[in-house]
Amino acid sequence: MPDSPAITALLFGLRGCLVEAGINPKPQPTPGALQTLDWLSQQQVPCAWVDELTSADAEHLARLLPAWIKAQYHTPNPWPAPDACWQALMTLKTHTLDGCVLVSGEPRLLQSGLNAGLWTIGLATSGSLCGTDSQHWQALSPQEQERKRGKATLQLFALGVHSVIDHLEALGDCLADIAQRRLKGERP
Template sequence: MFAALDITAVLFGLRGCLVQSANGSPLPAPGALETLASLRQAQIPCIWLDDLETLHSKRLASVLPEWLPGQSANGVGWPAPNACWQALMSLGSERLEGSVLVSGEPKLLQSGLNAGLWTVGLAGCGPSCDLASAQWQAMTQQEQDLARGKATLALFRLGVHSVIDHLEELDTCLADIALRRSKGEKP
């Protein structure tokens, strides 16, 4: 799926992006395990980022593959770019070009923009579209669509390069970023 892409690394937000909480227990987000497996098969390095304490982050990440490294912010608050740069360094990434951050968390996305990364916002995973919340479950389909639309607009206003609803759409989004890069576009 990702084999022909010129993507050097993919950084993911942990909460809401790769992991969701159901009744207090962490679960992989829809499409997370398949996306990670495809990226690994294509030999594209991946890492998760979170701003929680390390122990809490590791508990959430326990539902993800063991091979996937992660990094807590370690006191460096978002939107500072440091966490993104440190994550790339821990992956041994040789260059910033072609690195992509995927998240629904606006502060983390701003951190990625500040670091000079391509950014993909997840409209269906952001704070206003928490699929596991009782408030979201109580909404009609029309209300959910409206909330997702507002989240999409907010992410574009933030300056992200692409917006998708869920991780299942990431392959076409990364292909679009690779195409934009091949035409000389920079983040």
């Protein structure tokens, strides 16, 4: 991963982004999630996860994550309202939207991030658009993987996200790309 992400704050979706939940009865971190969070912690990038779960369900899934990552799981206005993103950034004591990024595979949460004025990164293969966890993904034929990846990528770009990656293991390079785009004056 690059040395410095030049990111102000990073928000993640909980389900399907940091934690696999749904198909697999026992939740587990998504591939690369713990390594990515460790790298971001070393870089001192403030991070939070966002979800619309009840507190009990959210805490059950989040127990798999490092304790330092902040949580935002209750807002008065449901997604795609920007409230959850803004509240998460306030929890992180972020003073500017400049350089704030949301990563998720959930279209409604990504729309919330776009509505909040954040950079957005969509997850094509580990998000809800593919409808599978990493174990089931590996069991698909290469042709079926490519079909699902392509369909999800098109849907994410049609939504208006700024970048699309397959999974969190590709996040470092994507953040470096966003940093370069910011240096050139591009805004979300």
